[in-house]
Amino acid sequence: TRAGNSQNREGAGLGLSLSQNILAVLGSRLCFSSELGKGSHFYFEIDVSAATEPSQKADIAVVQSLFILLVEDVELNQQIIGGMLEQDQHAVLYADSVQQALKLATANNFDLILLDMNLPDGNGIQFYQQLCKHSASPPATVMLTADISEELKMAALGSGIRALLHKPITLASLRQCLSSQFLDKNQQPPRHAANFATFMQIAKHLPAQSVHNK
Numbered sequence: 001t002r003a004g005n006s007q008n009r010e011g012a013g014l015g016l017s018l019s020q021n022i023l024a025v026l027g028s029r030l031c032f033s034s035e036l037g038k039g040s041h042f043y044f045e046i047d048v049s050a051a052t053e054p055s056q057k058a059d060i061a062v063v064q065s066l067f068i069l070l071v072e073d074v075e076l077n078q079q080i081i082g083g084m085l086e087q088d089q090h091a092v093l094y095a096d097s098v099q100q101a102l103k104l105a106t107a108n109n110f111d112l113i114l115l116d117m118n119l120p121d122g123n124g125i126q127f128y129q130q131l132c133k134h135s136a137s138p139p140a141t142v143m144l145t146a147d148i149s150e151e152l153k154m155a156a157l158g159s160g161i162r163a164l165l166h167k168p169i170t171l172a173s174l175r176q177c178l179s180s181q182f183l184d185k186n187q188q189p190p191r192h193a194a195n196f197a198t199f200m201q202i203a204k205h206l207p208a209q210s211v212h213n214k
Helices: 014-025 075-087 098-107 124-134 150-159 171-182 196-203 208-213
Strands: 031-035 039-043 067-071 091-095 112-116 140-145 163-166
Touching: 067 075, 067 098, 075 091, 075 171, 091 098, 098 112, 098 124, 112 124, 112 171, 124 140, 124 150, 140 171, 150 163, 163 171
Parallel strands: 067 091, 067 112, 112 140, 140 163
Antiparallel strands: 031 039
16 A cells, blocks of 8 residues: 555556565565655565576586676666676676766777666667767677567667567576677677786786777
């Protein structure tokens, strides 16, 4: 039950009910604390055990180190997806808005952009269209989204985005996506053979002009 009846509120609150039911099945419950005018904090506790990727996914090839821009406004998603990428030795920079992503994308030579569809100041397709105005050859771009509609797929691919990777993202699905983009015989190899993060650790000991020229 809502505290107010404003017509401008997003959603119907169904997610809380679904979460409570799921947690009940898992032997837990959804708890919360709330203060009027300040907001609410929802949380739960649950016993978990370590899991491994399905065995049938173990043969997916791991792409050599890439320089990747992850455009995602949810910090937890940044941590999860970024952690998966760094586990496979990819170098990652992060952006949480269209404007920040444009600034980074035009200032760096990325191999790949992983692009969330919904951002605070626009959407992924709008970002990619703006990026194409700044660069005649933008990096390979993959859309991250929970929307499985055919309409979004056609709009994204029609704009030039390479592929869609549906949430929730697993290590196996992420590796499969990168493999399809960079290990296919028809794709160009990554522009960065070395680990960018390692390079930057070394570069801080070099003359600034030398690093700039390289």
